[in-house]
Amino acid sequence: MDNQMVKNGNKVLKTEAVVHYLLSRIRHAGVDPELLPGEMELCEKFKVSRVTVRRAIESLIAGAYIIRLPKRRGAFTNPEMAKSIPYPVGIAVDMGYTFSIDGSAAMALSGFLKKMGSDENCSWLYIYLNISSGESLENIIENNNLQGLFWISPCEKIFPELRRLTERRFPVVSIGTPFTSYYPVLEKNTILRNYAQSGEDIARFLLENGLRRPVYCGYPNESFRRFVEVLGKEGICFNPENLLAEPGEIEEKLPSLIERNKIDSISSSGAACRYNPLMKVLSGHPEGRRIALLLERSPITLQYKRDYPNLNIRLNGENTIQKYMYRAGIQAAELFQKLIRNPGMVYDPVVIS
Amino acid sequence: MDNQMVKNGNKVLKTEAVVHYLLSRIRHAGVDPELLPGEMELCEKFKVSRVTVRRAIESLIAGAYIIRLPKRRGAFTNPEMAKSIPYPVGIAVDMGYTFSIDGSAAMALSGFLKKMGSDENCSWLYIYLNISSGESLENIIENNNLQGLFWISPCEKIFPELRRLTERRFPVVSIGTPFTSYYPVLEKNTILRNYAQSGEDIARFLLENGLRRPVYCGYPNESFRRFVEVLGKEGICFNPENLLAEPGEIEEKLPSLIERNKIDSISSSGAACRYNPLMKVLSGHPEGRRIALLLERSPITLQYKRDYPNLNIRLNGENTIQKYMYRAGIQAAELFQKLIRNPGMVYDPVVIS
Incomplete structure (x- = not known):
C-alpha cells in the first residue's frame, strides 16, 4: 500500500467532512448571512491542517456558497444558496462500518431511497456511516449535521447508543x-x-398440497407457533417429535422420522447450516424423493433446486426476503418522514409481512 | 478523536477485508476443497497483523466456511458453503470515495439495487468503494474479488482507469x-x-401553452438544438438574442429582453446560480409576473415556487431528474447483468429519456 496515496485519500475525505459541515451551517443559517467559524477553530474541530480547511472554504467560495468579506472580516454564509443545500441523513448497516451490504439489506436501501426521493418537498444527502473512522456516533451526527439515521439490521452492540438517540428524540x-x-x-x-x-404461509401451503405430516426445521419461534396453530385449526396435530430446532439434529434424527413417523414434507428456515444436511439426508435416503422440501424462495435456495434436480424441492410463495426488505425500506422511509415532520414523537414498531 | 477507537475501527475493517477475500476464494473453489493461503501470506497481502488474519479465519471456521485440518496441514475451503457466498460488486459515485450521495445518485442506486435484487438466479454483495483507503482501483478489485463495478456519474479523472478496465473486459x-x-x-x-x-419537452410545453417568445437560459447544447428545431417546425423562429448561456448574463441582459423583445416565457436549466438571478430580476421587474418561468421539477424548484408565490413559475412534466435517475439505475443493472452473462462483450451507450 502506497503511503502517499493513503495520505492523499484521507485528505480528500477530510476536506469533504469540512465541506459537509460548512454546507450544513449555510443551510441552517437560512435567510441571514452568518459568520462562519474561523480557520483555526475548524482545524481544531476536525483535527485537520489549515491547508485542508482552506481547500474546503475555497471550494465553497467558488460555488458561491460562502462569501468572504475583505480585510479579514471573515467568511459568511450566502443566504441565497441556503435552499439548495439538501439535508444530510446517515445510512448504516449492522455495526455501521458500511464496508458492504448483502442482497437483502440492499433491497431495504433501495426501497428507502426510492420512497425518500419521491417526496418532492425535501432534498436529501445520504452519508454512509463509517464509525471505524474512529469518531463516536454522536460526533459523526454533529459534524455532518445529520438530521436522522436509517439503520438496516443494527447489531445488538449498537442498541444502547441508538436508544439514547431516540430518548433525545433524534x-x-x-x-x-x-x-x-x-x-x-x-x-x-x-x-x-x-x-x-410466514408460519401461516407455510401451513397454508401444506394444507393446499394435502401434506399432513410435516417436519419443521427451525427454532420454535413466533413463526412456528402460528404454523402449529393454523394446522391445528384444520384438524392436523403437529407431532412435537417432528420439530428439529437445532441444525445439528437434522442428520441425527431426520432418517428415523422419515421411516418411523412417515413424514411427507419438511419445512426449513435458515441457511446452508440447515440446507446442506437436509440435502445430504434426503439425497442418501431411498424415500428422500417422496418428501416435499419446502424452502423460502431466494437466490440460494434456487441454486439448491438446480443442484438437486432429483429432490422434491418447493420454493414457497412470492413473498421472498428480498421483496419483504424492499417493502420494509419503503415503510422505514415513511416512518422517517413522519419523525422529521413531527419532532419529538416516538413510534411503536411497524410490523409488516 | 480517540486513538484507541481509530485502531479498533481499522482492525475491524481490515478483518472484514480478509474475510471478503477468503469468502471469494471459497466460492471460487466451488466443489473441490482448496488449500487457502497461509497466515503469513495473508498478513503480507493485506499488510495486517497475524492477529487480524487469525480473527478472520476463526470467524469463517465458526461459520463452517473454512475447515482446518489438524497437524498444521492448513485451512481448506468448505465446498458445501460455496454456493451460499454471493458475488461482490463494487459501487462508486463520482471519484469513488463514497462518503455521501445526493438525491439523484441515490435514485440511480435505488433502481440498480432493485433490478439486481429481482434477478433470483444470482446473489450479490455490494461493496462501497473507498479509494481513499489508499489502495488503487485494481487492488480493490483484486482483494475483494469484485465481479464488476457500478459507477454513478464518474468524474473525468477516473475515466482512464475505467477505460482500461473495460478494455480488459472487466x-x-x-x-x-x-x-x-x-x-x-x-x-x-x-x-x-x-x-x-428534454429540449423537445420544453418546446412542446411552450407550444401547448401558446408561448411564442421564450428566453432560454442554458448552454447551447443538444437540448437547446432540439428545442430550437421543434419550435422552428411549428413556425416559431427562436431569437438568438434570447439565449442567455452564462448565468452571469441573466441580471445583465434579462431586463432589456423583457422590455425590448417582449418575451413571454423563460426556460432555465441549471441550479441556484441561474435560479437566484432569475428570481431577483423577475421579482423586481414590473412585468415580471407576466412571464412564465419554466423550470425542471425538483425539490429545489418546488421550494422556489413556494418562496416566490407571486411569480408565474411552472414546473414542467413528470419526467424529473429523480425519476430519470431511477430508470437509469434499472437500465444500468440490465446492462450489468448482460455483461456478466456475456463475458468479453462491450456495449455502446444506452441513451434513455
Whole structure:
C-alpha cells in the first residue's frame, strides 16, 4: 500500500467532512448571512491542517456558497444558496462500518431511497456511516449535521447508543433483521417482520398440497407457533417429535422420522447450516424423493433446486426476503418522514409481512 | 478523536477485508476443497497483523466456511458453503470515495439495487468503494474479488482507469451525470441521458401553452438544438438574442429582453446560480409576473415556487431528474447483468429519456 496515496485519500475525505459541515451551517443559517467559524477553530474541530480547511472554504467560495468579506472580516454564509443545500441523513448497516451490504439489506436501501426521493418537498444527502473512522456516533451526527439515521439490521452492540438517540428524540429508524425472530430488536421507530405470517404461509401451503405430516426445521419461534396453530385449526396435530430446532439434529434424527413417523414434507428456515444436511439426508435416503422440501424462495435456495434436480424441492410463495426488505425500506422511509415532520414523537414498531 | 477507537475501527475493517477475500476464494473453489493461503501470506497481502488474519479465519471456521485440518496441514475451503457466498460488486459515485450521495445518485442506486435484487438466479454483495483507503482501483478489485463495478456519474479523472478496465473486459457500468450534456462521458457500457428529449419537452410545453417568445437560459447544447428545431417546425423562429448561456448574463441582459423583445416565457436549466438571478430580476421587474418561468421539477424548484408565490413559475412534466435517475439505475443493472452473462462483450451507450 502506497503511503502517499493513503495520505492523499484521507485528505480528500477530510476536506469533504469540512465541506459537509460548512454546507450544513449555510443551510441552517437560512435567510441571514452568518459568520462562519474561523480557520483555526475548524482545524481544531476536525483535527485537520489549515491547508485542508482552506481547500474546503475555497471550494465553497467558488460555488458561491460562502462569501468572504475583505480585510479579514471573515467568511459568511450566502443566504441565497441556503435552499439548495439538501439535508444530510446517515445510512448504516449492522455495526455501521458500511464496508458492504448483502442482497437483502440492499433491497431495504433501495426501497428507502426510492420512497425518500419521491417526496418532492425535501432534498436529501445520504452519508454512509463509517464509525471505524474512529469518531463516536454522536460526533459523526454533529459534524455532518445529520438530521436522522436509517439503520438496516443494527447489531445488538449498537442498541444502547441508538436508544439514547431516540430518548433525545433524534430520528433513528431501523429495520430488524429479517432472518430470525430470535435476534433482539429495538423497541421504537423500527420496522419488524411479521414472523407469524410466514408460519401461516407455510401451513397454508401444506394444507393446499394435502401434506399432513410435516417436519419443521427451525427454532420454535413466533413463526412456528402460528404454523402449529393454523394446522391445528384444520384438524392436523403437529407431532412435537417432528420439530428439529437445532441444525445439528437434522442428520441425527431426520432418517428415523422419515421411516418411523412417515413424514411427507419438511419445512426449513435458515441457511446452508440447515440446507446442506437436509440435502445430504434426503439425497442418501431411498424415500428422500417422496418428501416435499419446502424452502423460502431466494437466490440460494434456487441454486439448491438446480443442484438437486432429483429432490422434491418447493420454493414457497412470492413473498421472498428480498421483496419483504424492499417493502420494509419503503415503510422505514415513511416512518422517517413522519419523525422529521413531527419532532419529538416516538413510534411503536411497524410490523409488516 | 480517540486513538484507541481509530485502531479498533481499522482492525475491524481490515478483518472484514480478509474475510471478503477468503469468502471469494471459497466460492471460487466451488466443489473441490482448496488449500487457502497461509497466515503469513495473508498478513503480507493485506499488510495486517497475524492477529487480524487469525480473527478472520476463526470467524469463517465458526461459520463452517473454512475447515482446518489438524497437524498444521492448513485451512481448506468448505465446498458445501460455496454456493451460499454471493458475488461482490463494487459501487462508486463520482471519484469513488463514497462518503455521501445526493438525491439523484441515490435514485440511480435505488433502481440498480432493485433490478439486481429481482434477478433470483444470482446473489450479490455490494461493496462501497473507498479509494481513499489508499489502495488503487485494481487492488480493490483484486482483494475483494469484485465481479464488476457500478459507477454513478464518474468524474473525468477516473475515466482512464475505467477505460482500461473495460478494455480488459472487466464489467464496469456507469451512468453519466444527468445535469449537463457538456460533461464528458464514457464511450462504452454506459447509460446516458437523452438531452435532446428534454429540449423537445420544453418546446412542446411552450407550444401547448401558446408561448411564442421564450428566453432560454442554458448552454447551447443538444437540448437547446432540439428545442430550437421543434419550435422552428411549428413556425416559431427562436431569437438568438434570447439565449442567455452564462448565468452571469441573466441580471445583465434579462431586463432589456423583457422590455425590448417582449418575451413571454423563460426556460432555465441549471441550479441556484441561474435560479437566484432569475428570481431577483423577475421579482423586481414590473412585468415580471407576466412571464412564465419554466423550470425542471425538483425539490429545489418546488421550494422556489413556494418562496416566490407571486411569480408565474411552472414546473414542467413528470419526467424529473429523480425519476430519470431511477430508470437509469434499472437500465444500468440490465446492462450489468448482460455483461456478466456475456463475458468479453462491450456495449455502446444506452441513451434513455
